[in-house]
Amino acid sequence: MSTSNPNVVAKPIRFNGYLKRNVPAHDAELTSTDAGTPMGEQMRLYxxxxxxxxxxxxxxxxxxxxxxxxxxxxxxxxxxxxxxxxxxxxxxxxxxxxxxxxxxxxxxxxxxxxxxxxxxxxxxxxxxxxxxxxxxxxxxxxxxxxxxxxxxxxxxxxKPPFPEYDTYTRPGDTKLVPFSNVYPCNWLQVYENIMDHMHTAVLHNHMTVEGVDQATADGVSLEGFGDMPVMQWEATRNNNGMVFIAGRRLPDNKVWVRMTEMIFPNYLQIGSLVPTAARERHSTSSCTRWSVPVDDTHMIIFGFRHFNSEVDPDGIGCEADCGVDKIDFLVGQTGNRSYDEGQRAPGDWEALVSQRPIAVHALEHPGSSDVGVYMLRKLLRDMVRGKTPADTLHAQLTAAGEPLPLYSQDSVLDVQELPSAEDRKLILSLGKRVFEAMRSADPLPADERDAHVRRQLDLIERSAAAPAAAQQAERATT
CATH class of the missing domain: 2.102.10.10 (Rieske [2Fe-2S] iron-sulphur domain)
Structure with a gap:
């Protein structure tokens, strides 16, 4: 008779390589895009x-x-x-x-x-x-x-109309510069990497071998992304997309809320790519990307870099560095470095390509930081199985001749810091409210959306200031 206790967790077996030699099959429903496959037919609708x-x-x-x-x-x-x-x-x-x-x-x-x-x-x-x-x-x-x-x-x-997003022309001085990045791996591991925003605090912050050239170390790091963000994820557009909301506490009683939105099956826009992202009141997308499969073991990121005075007021970006298999930010986005350089200062290219030509999801051991990745996979699976409702916002605005809104952005709020646990809850709350502020602008004409969001940010700041002041007063009297 078994006396095993289901509440007792078995200890892992050490030196167990022999037991883990067999590699399961990859998730073909999401990763395969040849003609006739579920994901391949879905992508061909765009x-x-x-x-x-x-x-x-x-x-x-x-x-x-x-x-x-x-x-x-x-x-x-x-x-x-x-x-x-x-x-x-x-x-x-x-x-x-x-x-x-x-x-x-x-x-x-x-x-x-x-x-x-x-x-x-x-x-x-x-x-x-x-x-x-x-x-x-x-x-x-x-x-x-x-x-x-x-x-x-x-x-x-x-055949659908080509989707026009308001970020392509807002602000008025926006210039879209094309680029591509080639990856010898499956499209999905590159696409889902964006919803794994936690990696920016590790991979993109001096994850280098000792003795690496300092210029290389700086090139693979993102200034301002070193602190681990407070994360949450939301489905958007009747489950036809999703957004991550990353909150970070900054010095001087400021909170930085960053959002990146995906539109399924393989489109996304990213917020600012320069340090001013953590200083500006509010800015929109600086990068559009499509993760396009070449075949099941190769893909190409195609996209636009958005150059304008809002997302890059200091003019750090460089149009000349964007083009065929090159991009103007963050070393390690392409495979143009030597193997030794990649080992000593790995970037996205090394981390993603090294997951195998097609990542095997059955071998993963996910943690709480992986919620966004697994949410993305579920939403994509629902889409290819025909369970996702129509994107009514897209249809509505396209019929009205209005460009589509995107929720990708960076906003900095002046909100007084609270003790650790309370501050985490505050940052989560602020992130959700910024997201709702972005969504509340959806039905407005495109040229009114930005001003509306900025007014909403002012309201969020004022409403957050009163409880913070009250809590501070309460702590002072106890």
């Missing part, structure tokens, strides 16, 4: 960036997106084409094709395709009429926006 405009030269560019071999080009009339890579005639690759005034010609037999896949000419045929009427090459709708090339790879009858 416009996805596929390359930078600067990569389109006088010859075609071969690309691979979500397991599909494609070719992208800008024809001589200025139209962008994203076509299946292999010619519909005999399969020669169109990466060796000749760009024409309209469309592209295959190098093998000269079959000439328009950007929509229509066959325009087959010069080896005496009469190509029948072929022109029956052949249409695989092609996807595409366009250019601020230096990125976007393609829609989903069902033609479900």
């Amino acid at each position: 416009w996805q960036p596929v390359c930078l405009s600067s990569e389109l030269a006088d010859v075609p560019k071969a690309i691979r997106i979500m397991g599909e071999d494609l070719v992208v080009f800008r024809d001589k009339s200025g139209d962008v084409g994203v076509l299946h890579r292999h010619c519909s005639h005999r399969g020669a690759s169109l990466e060796y094709g000749v760009i024409a005034e309209h469309g592209i010609r295959c190098c093998y037999h000269g079959w000439h395709y328009a950007v929509d896949g229509s066959l325009l000419d087959a010069p080896c045929e005496a009469d190509a009429t029948r072929l022109k009427q029956t052949v249409c090459h695989g092609a996807y709708p595409a366009f250019e926006r601020d230096g990125l090339v976007f393609a829609y790879m989903g069902p033609p009858d479900r």
